[in-house]
Amino acid sequence: MSKYRADIGVFGGTGFYEFLTNVEEIWIETPYGAPSDKVALGEVGGKRVAFLPRHGKDHRIPPHLINYRANLWAMKELGVSRIIGPCAAGSLQPHIKPGDLVVTDQFVNRTWGRKDTFYEGPIVTHVSPADPYCPEMRALAIEAAKEEKINVHERGTVVVIQGPRFSTRAESQEYRSHGWEVINMTQYPEGYLARELGICYVNIALITDYDVGTLEHPEPVSHEAVMIAFKQNIEKLQKVLFRLIEKVPVDERACQCADALKSARG
Template sequence: MEYKADIGVFGGSGFYSFLPEIEEIDTDTPYGKPSDKISIASIGDKKVAFLPRHGKNHSYPPHTIPYRANLYAMKMLGVKCIIAPTASGSLKPHIKPGDFVICDDFVDRTWGRKDTYFEGPETKHISGAEPYDAKLRGLAIEACKELDIKAHNSGTVVVIQGPRFSTKSESRWFSKMGWDVINMTQYPECILAKELDIPYINIALITDYDAGLEGDEDIKPVTEEEVLRVFNENNSKVKKLIFHIIKKIHL
């Protein structure tokens, strides 16, 4: 496919509409079709490609998302970097619903997902030491400060299989391990981007406290309705931040 876009954006739960749909591309890849059509539009002097990772109708639960096709489609379009907002849960009292976390590491607790392009005969062993691009993270941190958005400048996200949420015991374990954020889609999305040599950043919008926090009876276990409610309430803030980051990116 010929060049179509400079920057890719993946949408998460409650974040299916991002750009004026100037052009929609129905594409195919060696790994099948992506989650949905890709919307292409201009922001300033940059072409941006937006893809809802769950599909516009939320037809793909986290464990069935065609991650390899989604990332490869972005590569085919020519994107130079990817911004990936996600609805996420907090595992720490000071990380509150409505906050943003600019993640710098992850822990994989998924299974059975197609998580690599190197299945032979070509084989590579990439480093997982820096899964998120440091330069993009810096731009996101700057953008949050400039927009007066409450953000945590680092955090480890534990990625669970889904589609169910954690048990109380699991959530307690994750917290005691020192992890900060919980999500269902960051793996293998971020590592596939690294295999394709596409700089990638996750912006986690905190929607809930997972299965509640130990010792605080007022904090109730998460529900799907609560996740979507908080994400939708902050949708404009997410969009504003992404637009600001895009303007700061120099390709």
């Protein structure tokens, strides 16, 4: 166990650093290799927060090559019990507009080859992600977004694609036809691995664009356009994050996330 401690973990983009006070950056080694970067430890509203940019500080690691297990294990080493995992995402439905936030409640995994479990034997462990996101933190995230007067969707399914390429029109139309709302490349296995460790996880998806199969918007997605939209909206996402951090109780958890292993072994 590290001598450093934190209550809340945040995975996200680089714009977060300036808001942390008393920052100390540390490398954490894990049995699964190195995390994406140093962890920045600091304070927000009197709470100890550990911040780790999932793509690395200079955004050098593509979604399919992120060492998700090391990132999650680093948070566990710090004693983190709650994680906030904001991400940029595309919309698959016309009513979910660029600039909106979606507090997702389900994921569909369409990635492959990613290391997505801590339990590789000899004790066989089957963890259920039936409801993969922490209900207590989801409610607080929705509340925080409403207080900031941001258009927030209170639920949504995110389909997680392998990347780094975007979807074809046919793929995008397939996802849309299932009724799924959001598309992204990093929500799996990040959130699920938190559950395996009994850590609460909430996702806040910042919509940057319409995916190519969303009917009224046939223009292909470009990384450039995504980054421009992300920068335009990052400030409001950060306001929600800080409000959420202030709201999250760290001494008591009203959810069942910590009990994930109770019925997972025979």
